[in-house]
Amino acid sequence: MEVSEKRLLIAIFAVFLLGILFSIVNGLYTEETGEPIPLIVYGLAALSLGVGAFLVLLFQWRISQAQMLHVLKALPxxxxxxxxxxxxxxxxxxxxxxxxxxxxxxxxxxxxxxxxxxxxxxxxxxxxxxxxxxxx
Known part of the structure; x- marks a missing residue:
């Protein structure tokens, strides 16, 4: 499965935006409580990103297989x-x-x-x- 440049750029931008939002939340939390966000929050964020990426790849593969079956039906x-x-x-x-x-x-x-x-x-x-x- 090949990923187009457009989708790759969108994914990179989304991860970058997520990092910026995480930094903002960290800053607000630190300002309000005087303590940094606990390390477990960073771990959960990384785990969520990993699970999300896995699910996207899984569904993309299934969609590609379904599209291939539709194309095959149209051929001699x-x-x-x-x-x-x-x-x-x-x-x-x-x-x-x-x-x-x-x-x-x-x-x-x-x-x-x-x-x-x-x-x-x-x-x-x-x-x-x-x-x-x-x-x-």
């Missing part, structure tokens, strides 16, 4: 079969792809060429066969 059946295998495996030898999809060698080869032309996958020479790598 031979392309769909090949991409379903590639989504699970990420990279596979072309000969295994023939066996796993049940398509003929010629049909797999031509479909892979079309998908490679669109930039969806990449074929690399591997002995007498090709290694097919999903690029998206």
């Amino acid at each position: 059946s031979d392309e769909r079969k090949i991409l379903e295998v590639l989504v699970k495996e990420k990279r596979i030898e072309q000969s295994y792809l023939v066996a796993m999809t049940g398509l003929s060698k010629v049909r797999v080869s031509r479909t892979l060429s079309r998908l490679e032309g669109r930039g969806i996958l990449e074929k690399k020479q591997l002995g007498n066969t090709n290694l097919v790598v999903l690029k998206i």
Whole structure:
């Protein structure tokens, strides 16, 4: 999963803003009580950030998987079969792809060429066969 620059900048800005707000709260607390915020508050804040980041990544992965399934439904059946295998495996030898999809060698080869032309996958020479790598 690749993160766009825009989302990365927004995340960095949000963490920066959270740090500023935490500093303001710390200053107000120290001014009012004369003592700094207890260390456990810093620990809880760090733990909350970690859990939040984990949840965001988890849901982002699930959304990406759901979007991929919708895209696969719109493709022709031979392309769909090949991409379903590639989504699970990420990279596979072309000969295994023939066996796993049940398509003929010629049909797999031509479909892979079309998908490679669109930039969806990449074929690399591997002995007498090709290694097919999903690029998206």
